[in-house]
Amino acid sequence: MQPRIYVYGIIDSAKGPEFQRTDRRIYSIAYQDVAAVVSDCALLEDFTGAVEERALFHEGVVETLMDDFTVLPMRLLSVFGGREQVVSMLCKNHVAFKANFTRLAQKVEFGLKVLWPSEKIRERIGTNGKLSANFSNVSPAKAFMLEKLEEYKHEKAFLDEAETLTLKVDAFFSGLAAEKKLRKLQTERLLLNASYLVKKDVRMTDAFDKLKTALPELEYQFSGPWPPYNFIVLPHPQNED
């Protein structure tokens, strides 16, 4: 019975690498000018335990590939029934994979998360449940509207501050990036969760150092280079006739 195939990523070459990593042989399965980088896994292999260990192993293989190839990383625990299924997957998605390789060639991803002092910002704007005016001399309906208007203005001021600061942060990187994804105010404190797609030779750490110097009041989490996890574009699966 043939083993199942664990797929780490797709590379832009039919001649993939072959190497040993701990007890696993990493090799490739080609289709035309692309290949899936894989290892065998036992038919009854248990994937339920030690997820962190598996994630680190998976990431380690993908990072090794990044040195020599453009990689479209597969999701953790992408397992296929056998070689034929892997080739079928490569065939079905070949056009989409090639389009991604063209876009993502020689590019890597950097991530930036920014925390801001949202409570202090709100205090300064004045939205901690303290209304700035007394609405006792108007009708209940008008008082309701005036209270809502005050909340609306304060929320607008808060969002405007967030937008202004986000633009300032982004200005340090947007000129360097081929593409970017900005997720703004995902929580009250998480001002920005950004992914930047840049050419491999771009000095993102220099830009980050300048950002830290310019805006020291913010907290940062900066990482990279990574494979372009957030910039792969694949069509939605079609129902087969």
Place this chain on the structure above:
Amino acid sequence: MNQTIESDAPEDFMAEIEKLQDSLPRKINASPENVEKDLAKLVLTLLELIRQLLEKQGMRRMDSGSLSDVEIERLGETFMKLESKMKEMKTVFGLQDQELNLNLGPLGNLM
């Protein structure tokens, strides 16, 4: 390739990421025992969205000065009644404010 990973206060970032991941169930957890409540949750979420959108539109118009005093009064009465009715319906179905939301995956939360 050597990765750079720099982080101020990693525990602060972990806390914010956990808020994102734990905030809402990703699927409507309908079961025979609580299908009525789950359906109510869905309907009230959509109603709450519409109510908030209408309120926001009213505020924009008020902020821009395009509402007369009479219109402010009428809108105020309407919005007060809507808000009161929503509170009543939430109580009837035993729903909290934070339960009225939908996770739209990559698009974030509905509200």
